Amino acid sequence: MTHPPTVTLTLVEGRLDRTEYVFDERTTAVLGRARDCSLRLPNDKHHRTVSRHHCLLDINPPEIRIRDFGSLNGTFVNGRKIGQRESGQTPEEAATRKFPERNLDDGDEIRVGATVFRIGVEVQHTLAQVRCRKCGRDVxxxxxxxxxxxxxxxxxxxxxxxxxxxxxxxxxxxxxxxxxxxxxxxxxxxxxxxxxxxxxxxxxxxxxxxxxxxxxxxxxxxxxxxxxxxxxxxxxxxxxxxxxxxxxxxxxxxxxxxxxxYCTGGSLDLLVDRNGGRLPVEEGIRIICQALEGLAHAHREGVIHRDLSPSNILLHNEAGGSTTAKISDFGLGKAFDRAGLSGLTRTGETAGKPWFMPRQQVSDFKNATAAGDVWALAACLYHILTGQYPRDFARDRDVWQVVLDMPAVPVREREPNIPRVLADVIDKALLEEPVIGFQTAEEFRDALLTAVESH
CATH class of the missing domain: 3.30.200.20 (Phosphorylase Kinase; domain 1)
Incomplete structure (x- = not known):
């Protein structure tokens, strides 16, 4: 039996609680001084130039790639900077630029502030030839x-x-x-x-x-x-x-x-498109409350979705003329990613699009929670009522840094006609600090229904 490939970060310089980090499965790691960084660096005089969220490691053993977020002094790979904002630029201005990424290999060293890690990549070598399972070509x-x-x-x-x-x-x-x-x-x-x-x-x-x-x-x-x-x-x-x-x-x-x-009415995002980019408040609330019923059941069974968006909320046309919302792909995409089957998904030209993703799913790749799903459904509701995403994703800005650093814009700033009592519920649902506003699907559904009844 062959051993799984591994990626190891060994501390060469600096003071951290651990001197070695071994990864044998798909994950991501954010380096910086912020409390939620998976590789948190000291908040001391040696790391004053390190950003709160400095850079991202995208890891799928034996592959590893590093991406700088537009930090003040850059990230160094083998002594060379791979990203740095210019003198006088704010982090917000720097984030509108595209910063280079680097694939890392065995023996490479990365430096952030006064902390240096050496990369170790171990993969069991074999002379076996790999052929495509469909066409038979040597790949x-x-x-x-x-x-x-x-x-x-x-x-x-x-x-x-x-x-x-x-x-x-x-x-x-x-x-x-x-x-x-x-x-x-x-x-x-x-x-x-x-x-x-x-x-x-x-x-x-x-x-x-x-x-x-x-x-x-x-x-x-x-x-x-x-x-x-x-x-x-x-x-x-x-x-x-x-x-x-x-x-x-x-x-x-x-x-x-x-x-x-098979759901005959298609997906929620297509319905929104057919309606000019947004839905009436009553229709949007009805659909999301139905989705929350399904979400609550899954959570009671211990199943987390991890990837909710309007495209996987499906609509089924019932015999009597009514429409029922049904959540699809429960855990499918993220389980695929967590198993390492989708390659590197947080970097590169095909990096994911986290429009509906809570911050915790970037800072803590493995430990998705039920509350994260509730946040994502609140983001879906926000989007179908306003036609916009909760966060401002500026063109060319690093989407992962936006998720880590930017709170949701209050919903009435997008759509002033949303009743204030309902807006208060949506805004609470999209809070992320110190915790997500509603911890369960039932809490969010009940708050929405109470807001509708009181209006």
Whole structure:
């Protein structure tokens, strides 16, 4: 059995509580003087030029990348600055510039203030050749990990072709594909950086499902596959009218696939677009309160979503003409990321877009909480009522630094017509210091309903 790759930060200079930090799974680490930094540096005379949130380490062993946030004196890699704001610039002005990132490797040294770390990268070397599971091309140059299944970049760019291949292989003797056997693709419903989702119909039963494909950006090791699918078992157990049911999940040929409840009304973000960028207050409150019902049930079962946005709040048109909101993809995207399957997602050109993400999910990558989900749903409500995000994301500003440093703008500054009693509830829900305003979905739902009734 091969050992998982690791990334180690060893303290070379400076005074910290620990002298070594070992990472053997996907994470991020923020370096700086702020209390919420995962690698907190001393607030002393040797670190006066270190910013509260100075730089970000994006770690997915054996890969590690560093990104400077526009600090006063920059971050040094092997003695060379990779980011520094100019003399006279404020942190806000500096943040509008794009600062370089650097991939780090074994033996590199990074310096922040008077603290120096040496990077250690350990990966078990093998002469094994890695071939794309679909086209068979040698892709050894695309991945440093040799003991996993991998799809080349060209095949990842065609998720529909990959899905059709899996459906063609879904015969009775292929037990791993049994959950998608007998389905026919009807149309593509959407696609993103991690894959695509199609509407599919079962040939004999006529059942229609959303058939989703997720394409890992790294070689899939056995441990990562098992970790991710274990989380999906918890999600499959969720049964509630305001949760889109996950029917099945599986893995084959370097690809993860899922079947889930198909919601005929599309997603909330599409509804908002069709309505000119915002919804009436009554409609927005009704949809979010339904989503909070589903969220409360999941939290009682110990399941955290971690990635709520209007795109994964789905709408189902009921027989009587009413519409029911259902949260989809419970834990899917973030569990994929936490298992290391989506590569480096906090840096690079394809860095995530944390428009609806609470600060804690940047500063504390692993420990997402129920309150974080509540904050995200409050951000969704804010967005569908105002057409804007709670935080000001200036063009070219580092989005992660915005999340770490900027509070939500009071909602009536975006939309003065929102009743003050309702605005007070939304603003409270988007507080993050010292704690998130509403700790449970039930608390937020009750406060919204009371505000509506009193208006």
């Amino acid at each position: 050894s140059g695309e991945t440093r990990v040799r003991d996993g299944e991998y799809l080349c970049a060209s095949c990842q760019a065609e998720p529909g072709a990959m899905l059709r291949m899996l459906l063609g292989l879904a015969h009775p003797e292929h037990e791993e594909l049994s959950s998608i056997a007998g389905f026919t693709l009807l149309k593509e419903l959407g696609r993103g950086g991690m894959g695509a989702v199609h509407l599919a119909r079962h040939e004999s039963s006529g059942e229609e499902v959303a058939l989703k494909l997720m394409l890992p950006k790294v070689a899939v090791r056995l441990e990562a596959r098992a970790r991710f699918l274990r989380e999906m078992v918890l999600t499959q157990a969720l049964s509630h009218p305001n949760i889109a049911r996950l029917h099945s999940s599986g893995f084959s040929n370097g690809t993860f696939f899922f079947t889930s409840e």
